[in-house]
Amino acid sequence: MSVVLPIFFALCLLSLLLRNKWSMVLPVTLILGVATIVPILWAIYISFTEYGVFQQAPVFSGLKNFEEVLGDSGFKLSLRLTALWSTLKTSIEILLSFLIALRLRKATKLSKASLILLGVGWFIPSFITVSGWRALVQGYGGYSLFNIVLGTEIDITLNAFQAFTSSLFVSIWLSLPLSTMIILGMLGRVSKELDDVMKIDGTGDIYTSSILFGEIRFLLIPYFFFQLARSMKEFTSVFLMTGNGPLLPEGFTPNTLTGSTTFLGIALFRKFSSVKDYGLLSAYAVFVGGFSLIWILGALFSRGDVPKRHRHVLFLSSAAHVFLGLFTGLNLLLLPVILGYSILPLIIPRFRKTFRLLVGTLLIYEVLITILGVVQRGVSGIVPATLLSVPLILFSLRYRFPIIDFTIPGWLKRTLMVLCLIPTALVVIYILVLSFAADSDIMPSLSEMTLANFGRVISDGLMSNILNTIIIAFWASLILLMAGIPFSYLFSQRKSMLVKGLASIILFGSLYTGMHTLLPMYFVFDKLRLTDSLFGIGIVVCIQSLPLTIILLAEFFSSVPRELREVSLLEGLSGTGYLVKILIPLSLPVIGGLLVYVMVSSFSSFSTPLILLNSQELMPFSLRIFSYVGEVRSYYTSWNLFGAASVIGVVPLLIFFRSSLRLIYSSNLRDQGIEYD
Numbered sequence: 217m218s219v220v221l222p223i224f225f226a227l228c229l230l231s232l233l234l235r236n237k238w239s240m241v242l243p244v245t246l247i248l249g250v251a252t253i254v255p256i257l258w259a260i261y262i263s264f265t266e267y268g269v270f271q272q273a274p275v276f277s278g279l280k281n282f283e284e285v286l287g288d289s290g291f292k293l294s295l296r297l298t299a300l301w302s303t304l305k306t307s308i309e310i311l312l313s314f315l316i317a318l319r320l321r322k323a324t325k326l327s328k329a330s331l332i333l334l335g336v337g338w339f340i341p342s343f344i345t346v347s348g349w350r351a352l353v354q355g356y357g358g359y360s361l362f363n364i365v366l367g368t369e370i371d372i373t374l375n376a377f378q379a380f381t382s383s384l385f386v387s388i389w390l391s392l393p394l395s396t397m398i399i400l401g402m403l404g405r406v407s408k409e410l411d412d413v414m415k416i417d418g419t420g421d422i423y424t425s426s427i428l429f430g431e432i433r434f435l436l437i438p439y440f441f442f443q444l445a446r447s448m449k450e451f452t453s454v455f456l457m458t459g460n461g462p463l464l465p466e467g468f469t470p471n472t473l474t475g476s477t478t479f480l481g482i483a484l485f486r487k488f489s490s491v492k493d494y495g496l497l498s499a500y501a502v503f504v505g506g507f508s509l510i511w512i513l514g515a516l517f518s519r520g521d522v523p524k525r526h527r528h529v530l531f532l533s534s535a536a537h538v539f540l541g542l543f544t545g546l547n548l549l550l551l552p553v554i555l556g557y558s559i560l561p562l563i564i565p566r567f568r569k570t571f572r573l574l575v576g577t578l579l580i581y582e583v584l585i586t587i588l589g590v591v592q593r594g595v596s597g598i599v600p601a602t603l604l605s606v607p608l609i610l611f612s613l614r615y616r617f618p619i620i621d622f623t624i625p626g627w628l629k630r631t632l633m634v635l636c637l638i639p640t641a642l643v644v645i646y647i648l649v650l651s652f653a654a655d656s657d658i659m660p661s662l663s664e665m666t667l668a669n670f671g672r673v674i675s676d677g678l679m680s681n682i683l684n685t686i687i688i689a690f691w692a693s694l695i696l697l698m699a700g701i702p703f704s705y706l707f708s709q710r711k712s713m714l715v716k717g718l719a720s721i722i723l724f725g726s727l728y729t730g731m732h733t734l735l736p737m738y739f740v741f742d743k744l745r746l747t748d749s750l751f752g753i754g755i756v757v758c759i760q761s762l763p764l765t766i767i768l769l770a771e772f773f774s775s776v777p778r779e780l781r782e783v784s785l786l787e788g789l790s791g792t793g794y795l796v797k798i799l800i801p802l803s804l805p806v807i808g809g810l811l812v813y814v815m816v817s818s819f820s821s822f823s824t825p826l827i828l829l830n831s832q833e834l835m836p837f838s839l840r841i842f843s844y845v846g847e848v849r850s851y852y853t854s855w856n857l858f859g860a861a862s863v864i865g866v867v868p869l870l871i872f873f874r875s876s877l878r879l880i881y882s883s884n885l886r887d888q889g890i891e892y893d
Contacts, residue, residue, distance in 0.1 A: 218745040218752070220250055228698045240702035241718060244762070247699055248718065250744065251737065251759045252725040256505070259736035263498040274495060281499035290472025291483060291500070292544045293464070295507060298479040299600035301384060302447035303607070309388045310440050312636065313395035318425060319633055320396070321403050330637060331397070337640045338393035339869065341820040343838050344862045346456040347845045348647040349386050351855050354848065355658035361646070364659065372458050373849055376476035379461040383454045383477050389639055390453055391443070398439065402432040420623040437611045441515035442727065444604075448511050449730030451481035452822045459848045460486070466596055480504050481731040481823075488735050488827070497735060503543070504732035507600075510536050512727050514608050527561040529612040530575070533605035534558045540601045547589065547599060553582045557605070572613055579609060650859030658855060669860035673844075678861050680833075681840040682868060684750060688825075688836060689818035691754025692761065693811055700762055701807075704769035705795050719766060726763040734827050741828060748831045756824045761814050772806050773799055815872050819865070837865045 224246055231239035263281055265274035285291065316334070320327040337345060353362045358371035372379040406428060414424055429436065460475035460482060467474030472483060484500060491497045510532070517528040534557035537550060556578045563571050582602055589597030651669055653660030707715055737756070738747060746752030780798055800807070822838045829835065835843075844858040 218749060220246070220744055220746060220755075221751055224695070224698075231702060238706075238714075240706045241714065243695075243699035244703040244722075245718065247695060247755055247758065248721060248725070248762075250740070250746075251755050252721065252729065252733070255733055255736040255740045256728075258740055259498040259501045259505070259733075262495050262736075262739075263502045265495040267494040269492050269494070277495060281493075281496045282503075284471075284496060285499050285503055286543065288469070288471040290467055290469035290474040290478075291503075293467055293469075293474045293595065294472065294478050294480055294483045295540070295544060295600055296595060296598040297380075297474070297476070298448055299603045300595075300598050301380070301477075301479060302444055302450065303603040305384055305387050305391075305447050305450075306440060306444040307607075308384075309391045309395055310399075310436070310443065312388070313392055313399050314429070314436070315425075316392070316396045316633070316636060317399040317403055318428065319629065321400060330633065331400075333637050333640055334396060335393045336644060337390060339816065340644070340862075340866060341816075341822075341838065342390055342452055343456055343820070343822045343841055344647065344865070345390065345643055346386055346453050347841065347858060348643045348650075348862075349382075349389075350457055350845070350848065351650065351658055351853075351858070352643060352646050353382060356853070359658065361658055372461070374462055376462040376464060379458040380476045383458045383461075386457050387447075387450060387453045392636070395439075395443070399432070399436065402435045402439075403428060405435075406431050422620065433614075438515060438519045440611070441511075441518045441608070444607075445508065445511040445515050445727050448508055449481055449732075450479060451485070451731050454479055455482055455485070455847075456822075456842075456845070457848070464595060466594070480507065484731045484735060488738075494739065501732040501735050504730070505728070506539070508728055508730065508732070510539065511604060512724070514604055515727070518608065518611060523564040525612050526564055526571075529608050530557040530561045533601070533609060536601040536604055537599075541599075544600065547585065549585045550582065550599070550602075553578050553585075572615070575609060575613060576615065579606060582606065647859050647862055650855050651863045653856040653859065656853065656855045656857075660856070669856045670864065673857050673861040673864065676840075676857075678837075678840055678864060681835050681837045682865055684834055685819055685821075685837040686868065687750045688753045688757060688821065689815045691751050692757035692818055693814050695754060695758040696761055696765055696810065696814060697807070699758070700765040701769060701800065702795065704766050705773050705799065707766055708770040708773035722759075722762050722766060726760065729759070731823065734823060738827050747828050748834060749828075750834060750836075752828055753821065753825055753836070754818075756828075757814065757818050757821055761810070761817055764813060765810055768806050768810065769803060772803050776802065812872065816869065819869055837861075841865070 224243060227242040227246055231242055262274055264276060264278065266277040266280070267274035320331055352360060353370060354360055354372050355363070357373065358369065360370070362368065363370055370378050370382070372382050410427070410431070414427060419427070454477050458477040460473070461477030463473060463475050467478065472478075472486075474483070478486075484504060487497055487500055491500075513532055514529075514536075517525060517532055519525075520528055534554050537554045537557075538546075541547065541550070556574065560571055560574055560578075583606060586597075586599045586602045589599065591597070649660055649662075650658075652665040652667070653669070654664040654666050703715075703718070707719055741747045741749075741752050746755070776799060819837060821836070822842070825836050825839055826842075829839070841858060841861055844854045844861060846853055
């Protein structure tokens with residue numbers, strides 16, 4: 217048993233005994249340190265050493281590992297592909313989500329049903345739906361239902377472009393439900409009076425969209441860049457759909473073999489399997505962490521006010537060109553852009569028109585140089601910094617472009633909406649049909665349907681795999697309740713430097729963590745005996761759920777009337793007593809929603825157990841599904857067993873969701889979230 221478990225419970229007990237608000241930070245500090253802070257610091261330290269698998273201790277080697285990473289042309293190509301893919305994915309995702317949200321913002325029965333159908337793609341774990349898409353599109357070496365019905369010849373193991381676009385489509389489809397619901401929440405802030413004015417004026421669809429975008433742009437633009445930062449770390453959907461992708465001509469390099477979908481997360485995962493020097497592996501992780509940090513800073517700077525936002529965005533764009541250019545190769549034609557972005561912030565706010573004109577000119581020049589590079593050199597001509605700086609500056613300065621207003625015909629809008637919903641229904645039905653197939657054929661015969669697949673997967677130990685996942689959800693929920701609730705209460709009461717600092721690390725960690733932190737985490741967890749431990753997986757799931765917990769619970773606790781606290785003081789309740797006896801019972805609906813989120817996250821967890829677990833007895837549901845489908849080039853794929861196991865595995869999620877409705881729809885929520893006498 218890991219020493220972390222008794223220490224965690226001891227700190228939780230200590231916070232109850234001391235009844236001191238400051239003791240409430242101890243449990244969350246321990247979990248945060250173990251899963252986020254220490255792995256990052258460990259990776260930085262080890263990256264300066266030589267630490268082979270058979271060495272007892274690391275030996276300082278200076279910058280040797282970093283020099284090797286800088287000489288890895290395949291890894292540089294992976295960065296270019298990642299920047300291109302994440303920019304396309306996020307742009308299309310936000311655009312489609314915004315248009316769907318506009319269509320569904322009126323609370324009709326049809327819009328609610330459409331939203332539920334769209335949300336099925338988020339509710340079902342991604343490793344199931346992505347594998348379902350792979351069965352539908354790729355099947356066995358291109359022999360698939362999709363190709364047979366449409367007469368196409370798609371093979372994502374041979375065609376680089378098809379692999380890239382397939383992974384892009386599936387990832388966008390997975391992200392649409394959550395982004396649509398978030399944008400719907402943003403649009404809910406728009407006043408009804410504005411809708412009435414637009415209706416009276418007879419504005420068309422394009423002008424209406426422009427007005428509504430203007431109303432929520434202060435929320436939507438930062439969300440776009442936060443999603444862009446997250447997309448840079450994408451792993452699960454791409455890994456399961458296309459793997460590395462077909463090898464690119466320029467991707468055949470000595471250190472890293474780069475395919476069309478060998479993005480940074482996948483490249484690191486392959487390094488983890490092949491590199492025998494932990495120091496070199498950590499150097500790769502540090503570089504990826506640095507790349508992620510640039511995109512995260514872009515997301516944070518997009519939330520600022522003018523003119524500070526303009527300065528930060530331009531300085532970051534210039535720094536990104538320098539840092540990423542030194543890594544991938546600096547294009548000398550972009551030197552005017554770097555110098556311009558560094559100097560122009562100095563003329564704000566005296567020469568606003570001149571400033572905007574010069575920045576716009578530099579943007580056009582930068583785009584043209586990047587396009588010229590791609591035309592001449594292909595993928596190697598992609599400039600990662602441009603894919604960040606151009607949208608960042610455009611959304612910061614918010615240039616106005618002429619709008620041609622018109623109204624889209626109703627039948628066309630309904631048709632487009634149906635086309636957005638069909639993929640969800642199609643992949644779910646196909647997985648269900650596969651579960652009854654007599655064999656692993658991707659074209660199951662309806663006359664030979666059987667229930668034998670369900671018996672086979674159960675005899676394979678599927679129920680124990682589901683139980684392991686439920687245990688992970690139990691540990692994650694328990695840690696979240698014992699560490700997250702007290703800290704959320706403290707965060708809602710006092711905004712001291714310590715509390716703000718911890719909250720910032722938690723929120724930053726949710727954006728920063730990825731495969732580059734999972735690998736160092738493995739070594740830290742190994743020292744603490746948290747590998748091959750369901751408790752260790754629960755810690756990671758909890759860390760991923762902490763930001764949402766703090767945001768929701770802190771806001772809820774802040775909305776509780778002060779009169780309740782004054783009455784509790786008269787009754788002699790301490791801060792801890794007030795939290796346990798008053799606030800927690802009132803917040804049960806919010807806690808119920810968070811537990812549903814943790815349960816779904818536990819079932820959806822794939823990359824974490826893939827890295828941290830080695831024991832077959834501890835295999836969770838996600839890895840059992842993976843054992844049936846394997847990677848894209850696997851020849852032992854059992855699509856019928858995959859379908860049966862997927863159907864069985866979703867049942868606990870549905871049961872838990874149904875039982876949690878009692879909490880979510882608790883009568884405690886009334887006027888502004890509180891009902892009291």
